[in-house]
Amino acid sequence: MIQRPRDRALILCIVLCLLIATALRSGATPARAAAPPFRAPVDGKPGPESWFVGQWYGNTVWSHDNPYATGQGLHFGVDFNTPCGTPVLAIGDGTVFAVDGPYGSAPHAVVIAHADGIFSLYGHLQERAKLTPGQLVHAGDQIALSGDPAGRCDLDPHLHLEIRRAEMRETVNPVPLLNIDWQHATAGIRRNGTTFVRDLDNPDRWVAIAAQPDVVFGGVRLNDYTRSWP
Numbered sequence: 001m002i003q004r005p006r007d008r009a010l011i012l013c014i015v016l017c018l019l020i021a022t023a024l025r026s027g028a029t030p031a032r033a034a035a036p037p038f039r040a041p042v043d044g045k046p047g048p049e050s051w052f053v054g055q056w057y058g059n060t061v062w063s064h065d066n067p068y069a070t071g072q073g074l075h076f077g078v079d080f081n082t083p084c085g086t087p088v089l090a091i092g093d094g095t096v097f098a099v100d101g102p103y104g105s106a107p108h109a110v111v112i113a114h115a116d117g118i119f120s121l122y123g124h125l126q127e128r129a130k131l132t133p134g135q136l137v138h139a140g141d142q143i144a145l146s147g148d149p150a151g152r153c154d155l156d157p158h159l160h161l162e163i164r165r166a167e168m169r170e171t172v173n174p175v176p177l178l179n180i181d182w183q184h185a186t187a188g189i190r191r192n193g194t195t196f197v198r199d200l201d202n203p204d205r206w207v208a209i210a211a212q213p214d215v216v217f218g219g220v221r222l223n224d225y226t227r228s229w230p
């Protein structure tokens with residue numbers, strides 16, 4: 001049987017497709033990393049007028065006295081700076097675990113329990129959330145309005161978001177767990193909270209956004225450095 005060039009090209013194409021499909025099924029190409037399990041706690045793109053990360057989780061620069069004594073000297077959440085009254089959204093499906101305490105982040109806070117022993121805490125809310133413990137929520141549901149730690153909205157209004165585990169006794173870095181384009185999340189705004197303290201005796205440790213230690217509440221201070229920048 002005589003094959004025309006077009007037929008040969010078609011056969012070659014089919015063979016190649018079969019080879020690629022087999023390679024993919026057998027795992028010959030590296031599997032794509034699973035998407036982070038949680039969504040952003042606020043809607044929209046980052047920007048100076050909408051929201052931006054004002055302080056990362058972890059070993060961020062503090063002003064003088066480190067204010068995170070209970071959290072081993074680390075900022076144990078991510079701060080989403082946003083005007084007071086911005087809708088705060090559940091980052092995943094879950095159950096309301098606590099409303100206004102006893103887990104801090106005044107003046108008002110909400111905790112949602114998710115699968116696998118993970119909790120999300122939303123702090124510095126504007127008013128007591130209209131939620132009841134045990135109530136089901138879904139990812140993206142509005143659960144509260146953002147506020148300010150001092151209860152006023154002209155200083156540093158922001159949502160403080162934590163991800164906890166171990167029955168609320170530990171926090172982890174939310175960054176790898178949230179499906180957010182972190183590259184642009186500071187909206188180009190540089191503050192103390194967007195930079196990390198450097199231990200001059202171990203200068204590469206805990207200075208990257210995603211590489212920060214877990215926190216055990218009540219544990220020893222991790223960053224009481226002898227020589228540090230700044």
Ligand SMILES: [Zn+2]
Nearest residue numbers: 077078079160
């Ligand atoms: Zn915070």
